[in-house]
Amino acid sequence: MEEKGIRVLLIKYAEGKCTEEEKALVESAYLFENARHTDELSKEDISGDLAAIFNELPRESQKRQMWPKLVAAACIILALSAMFYVFKKSGTEIKKPANYTNAILPGKNTAALTLASGEIIQLSGAKKGIVIQATQIAYEDGTPVRGNIGSGYETISTPNGGQYQIVLSDGSRIMINAATSLKFLPNFHGLATRTVELKGEAYFEVTRDKLHPFLVTGGDQTVEVLGTHFNITNYSDGHGIKTTLLEGAVKVSSLKTGVTRQLNPGQQASFSGNGINVKDVDVDDAVAWKNGYFMFNYETLEEVMIKISRWYDIEVRYEDPAIKSIVFFGTISKFESISKVLNMLERTKKVKFLIDGRVIKIKSYTN
DSSP, X not given: OOHHXXXXXXXXXXXXXXXXXXXXXXXXXXXXXXHHTTSOOOHHHHHHHHHHHHHHSOHHHHHTTOHHHHHHXXXXXXXXXXXXXXXXXXXXXXXXXXXXXXXXXXXXXOOEEEOTTSOEEEOOTTSSEEEEOSSOEEETTSOEEESSOOSSOEEXXXXXXXXXXXXOTTSOEEEEOSSEEEEEOSOOTTOSSEEEEEEEEEEEEOOOOTTXXXXXXXXXXXXXXXSOEXXXXXXXXXXXXXXXXXXXXXXXXXXXXXXEEEXXXXXXXXXXXXXXXXXXXXXXXXXXXXXXXXXXXXXXXXXXXXXXXXXXXXXXXXXXXXXXXXXXXXXXXTTSOHHHHHXXXXXXXXXXXXXXXXXXXXXXXXX
């Protein structure tokens, strides 16, 4: 968009002649500029402001995927901040979100390893993960965790607010999300399959071996793969089991019904007691947690707060259960304090938050 086009757009806004998309574009840029006059503008602020404007658009405008255009154009407008006198004449006032004094820090690398003997080893939070080697388990930097590999199943588990990585003996790399456990054998030698059991969520990069399929079991589902990248969510929160494929091919099977569906890259299988549903998805949503982000893509407040509560290890209470169904859109780093995440959600002017210790109380923005 050239300078002339921007000037025309600003005049249309001042005269109240903008379309919904044009109005959103201008107001996005205005939010950014006003934030610059008071604080150092962060990427999280930008994300929250954009999410707020996007949520105000009619659903038809959202479906037309105007969002990328709004973001790009708003950035151009920011470069011409001198033209914002139009906004100042409009008398528009932006209400800043609350600053929470009780900051709750994000999760971190933390996990426990339960050996076949029953011994529990608390893994170092200064390390990112462990590697199963021929004769020992070591951290990724080579520091030994212990000697004498056992022969029975062992389990690596993370609490709320924890994540960790593990490289299995076949070279397969797995990143484990918060409140998750992965049960595995320290050595697959001589076995027809490489089988692990997952409760929670994990991202898999499986080493290809055509003669020894890799199986992930959990609940009533089994995922079979030769070598691929995929994400599985298998929490016991009533939202079912979801398998999202990034690369390769996997087969998702129901142990109860025997139904099997094969996924192609970019597809997700949702498993429940009623069967397996396969659909095309944006895989970035599924692995945002692995890449260090919360990504909320038309998710309800309840779904959003489930993710947040696991990572920050907090309790959530709703003043009115009806607000659980409010839908949100936005992206923010999961390594910020919880106050920045809550600020982003509050910018939508749909909900308010109160932090009481490790309890988050939520009510309608209008109350």
